Amino acid sequence: MANQSDSLAITEANPQLTIQRKKPQEQRKTLKFELDGQVRACCLSKPFTYCDLLKCIENLFGNHTLSSIGPIQCLLSRNDALRLPITNDKDLKKVLTTIEKNGSNKLNFLLTRKKPHTISRVISINNYDDSGSMSDDGQTIELDDIGLDSPPPGTITPQKSPTITTTNTISQTKISKDGGLFIPEPNDDTYSSGSSSVASRDSSRSKYNSRRHLPTTSFVRLRASSDASSGSGINSSSSSSQTNLNEFLCTPCSCSSRQHKSPQTPTNWKLGRQLGQGAFGKVFVCYDVDTGSELAIKQISIRGLNSETTQKVKILECEINIYKQLDHERIVRYHGALQTDDCLQIFMEFMVGGSVREQILNYGALTDQLTKKYTRQILEGLVYLHENYFVHRDIKCANILRDISGNIKLGDFGTSRRLIAITNQNQPNSGTIGTAHWTAPEIIRGNIFGRKADIWSLGCTIVEMLTTGPPWQNLQPIAAIFHIATSEKPEYKLPENVSSLAREFIDLCLTKDYHQRPTALDLICHPFLDNIRFHHHYHRSDALQ
Ligand SMILES: Nc1ncnc2c1ncn2[C@@H]1O[C@H](COP(=O)(O)OP(=O)(O)OP(=O)(O)O)[C@@H](O)[C@H]1O
Secondary structure, eight states, rough: OOOOOHHHHHHHHHHHHHHHHHHSOOEEEEEEEEEEEEEEEEEEEOOOOOHHHHHHHHHHHHTTHHHOOOOOOOOOOOTTTOEEEEOSHHHHHHHHHHHHHHOOEEEEEOOBBBBOOOOOEETTTTTOTTTSSOOOOOSSEEEESSSSSOOOOOBSSSSOSSSOBBBBBBBOBBBBBBOOBBOOOOSSSSOSSSOOHHHHHHHHHOOOGGGGGSSSSGGGGGOOOSSSGOOOOOOSHHTTTOOOOOOOOSSEEEEEEEEOOHHHHHSEEEEEEEEEESSSSSEEEEEEEOOHHHHHHEEETTTTTOHHHHHHHHHHHHHHHHHTTTTOBBBBEEEEHHHHHHEEEEEEEETTTEEEEHHHHHSSSSSSHHHHHHHHHHHHHHHHHTTTBOOOOOOOOGGEEEEEOOOOOOOSTTTHHHHHHHTTTOHHHHHTTOOOGOOOOOHHTTSSSTTTHHHHHHHHHHHHHHHHTTTTTTOOOOHHHHHHHOSOOOOOOOOSSSSSHHHHHHHHOOOOSTTOOOHHHHHHOGGTTTSSSSOSSHHHHHHHH
């Protein structure tokens, strides 16, 4: 048996053993994760837990990653053939022991997106769902089984092929439950439940604009991924048509040039004065005690809801936490949502000027010049949303909010349809005027839903700015809906002094045929908006090249 001096002698003779004696086990491990072809790494000190692993993934790939991926798989062999799923601390311990036995200090993990849910229900197409969507093609609508996996309302898929929708993977051509309406609208921006209409769309391109001339970069948050080969950036017009929500949502680690951080949901805050009341709840100032900043908070009563509605509240809460990552100067920033026993609280950027609706109620119709400025800014917000496959779905003056310097942003994005379903509150409440008058004819007829519905609503909003009310403002909502669906042209009377360019612009927005109606990008270069200073990201020379 070797005594101590023997042992030392052996150690001195063998440097490898010396190292082992000084550092029996490496205290820091390098963890590499692969997701969607992107490899990101971090270091963790031992001992670490399964929970630390999850935190690592969130830090590397973003807050919402965990809900969209399957079990973490540890790659144990060089060709990745041997994979161990890790779902808890016990699994992790096993893997660590195995890795250490192999003498490796690196851990490689593979993360894969969850598989789509199997279809649990197939219902008849003629059902009207709570989002107001329906289809008339006599086929079936496929609904996923739990609403939580339906993508956010207002999102539309960039893909043509019909598949089922999963969280953050927006790829469905039909209509989903719970307000999630997805229309493929690939490059041609059209979808009909019946026939395709690419040709008609092409022929309807406006004379003053062609999409290929327009830099789409300007309005979207740049996602300068360090891994160019991943192809997940959205900063080029060519890639934008393949962009899905995953690619669009910018994570802290993936942005090298422009670090992006979702705003924090306040945890310690005080309720301030009431700002207003909508159909679904009251809006207050919210003072964030930790940051000293003021936000707006919308409080919606959810007392006494049944389990189905409770589920919808949960979905909305999740969605708002996704919307937090929408970041554009023409979009009111969401700061998250929290649910208490009897209240859903939505935190938003505080817009001190209130809504354009209030501005009109206080001071009357807007001038041609101001209408022009607001129209351009609304379009900038719409270009951003539409380029990223979101439909606002509720464009009207009440949802256009003003900042301190008189510029505007689109508010209430994506929440209104869900709130209708949650609160069962479809009727206008005191101080609010509902949404019926701004609704596009194809939505009322129920055969098409897409980005251009926002363009129709924009047309109604411009009429509202110039005349204080939308087309058919004297009609009750139900009568207005009937007229929108059946009349050839919307009914409104503009003041005499409104320019012919403004009239032409409104006419274009209110083109009844969805396929002939221009897109936001088409419209942004319309001469009506010409003498407005171009948005600083958006160069006229680029646009007109
Ligand atoms: N982010 C915000 N910042 C400042 N004020 C806001 C904000 N959001 C809403 N408000 C104020 O609260 C009022 C009510 O807003 P809310 O979104 O609840 O209803 P609405 O948009 O007027 O109507 P609807 O309920 O039909 O959407 C607005 O008119 C506006 O004055």
